[in-house]
Amino acid sequence: MDLDLAQVRAFVRAAEGLHFGHAAEELSISQQALSKRIARLESVLGRRLLDRGGQGVRLTEAGRRFLEPARQALAAADLAVAAALDAHRRLRIDVWGHLYAPMRTLARVAALEPRLEPGHGRDLPTVITALLHGDVDAAFGRVHAPLPAGLTHRLVRLEPVDVVFSVDHPLAHAPAVRPAQLRDGVLWSPGALHRLDFLHSFAESFGIRDRAEGANLGLDRFLADLAADTRRFSLLPADVPLPPAPAIRSVPLTDPTPLYAWSLLWRRNGGHPLLDALMSTFVAEAERNRWLEYDPVRDWLPGHHGAGLGAPVAP
Known part of the structure; x- marks a missing residue:
């Protein structure tokens, strides 16, 4: 037939x-x-x-x-x-989660695999649509929802997260802060909190009741809005380069340390011949830089207990 x-x-x-x-x-x-x-x-x-x-x-x-x-x-x-x-076309890979600067990680891999063609998706749902329609070959960002049957992913980096707030915040000059100390603060999110799974899960897990939302207009505006209220705080990966902003402080989180999970996402049937090479490069970089270190006593992952970190999982 x-x-x-x-x-x-x-x-x-x-x-x-x-x-x-x-x-x-x-x-x-x-x-x-x-x-x-x-x-x-x-x-x-x-x-x-x-x-x-x-x-x-x-x-x-x-x-x-x-x-x-x-x-x-x-x-x-x-x-x-x-x-x-076009048998020799580049591998098209979209990133999302731009406030958390996914290109910092992807650029390190792309430097070793120059046949990548990075692009930008608005969010996880739009990237999923692009993958299913064949508009891109792979994607890189935080996976936090059940995936369609045609897609799979692999965790490739766990990144420690810092708390950021105004220099006038009561905890701004502490050497480190525990998540429990943030319960009386106001969690500031660049967009609707229910769509930002990492921040939403953090608030629910650590009993943070007061939340404020604003439009995602880029990192500079995000930090300016954060600095305007001494009760506000938010979370950013520890090595995100912050612009010169004397009104902002970034402080490590401990007991536990939240980890932001980055994954590579692709269609189950593979497709592009470079996918295997891309995954091998990610695995090598993860081993070299200890990107997948996780201690369930020391660290926190939303809805995840550390099982199967090297396999396709949904953190």
Whole structure:
């Protein structure tokens, strides 16, 4: 049985979002054309894949079985086209979490593997979409949500986090601060806290009730807003280079030390021939720089207890 990949792609887009209108928009076709493609595919297979009724769109049992192999078939087809058109293209890798400066780590790896083409994603959901659609080959940032079946990731760096606050904060001149000492402060976040998993998990874990949110307008503005209120504090990786700001202090956190988890994210079926080389370079850098050191007594990771740090995990 020969399948029409345009029909398969129409089904996959509709199945992933369970919304015909959104799927049609992504494929730049009309909703009627999308419906016809899926109907033809169902006719060829002799099975209904999607039920469309008053309760919306839902997968049938046959549709659930067909979805993941269909994704893999599309990915293989996309790879075949890419190989035919450009066998030597660079590996496209997006980063996200820009306030935490992911390029600091990626640049060290890219210096050893010059065939990378870094790009910028807005956040984890947009990067996931880009990966699933084949717009990028890999991504680098903090993974904090259940991933679609077609993606996997590997933890490559655990980075200690400092607390930052105004020089007039009561704890500003302490040699170190415990997270428990921050309970009476106001956690300042550059965006809606429920979308910033690391800060949200920290607040919940250490009983920090008072929170304030602002727009993410870059590190300089973030620090200026932080300095404007002597009760505010936030968290940044310890080696993020701060701009000259005499009104700001960065102090180590201890007992425990929070760790920010960086992961490499890619499609399960691989794809780009450089992926293995990229992973090997990350592993070598992690070993050389002790990036994956973790002590559950000394350190804190959101929702993670240290198991399987070298394997694909979701910290």
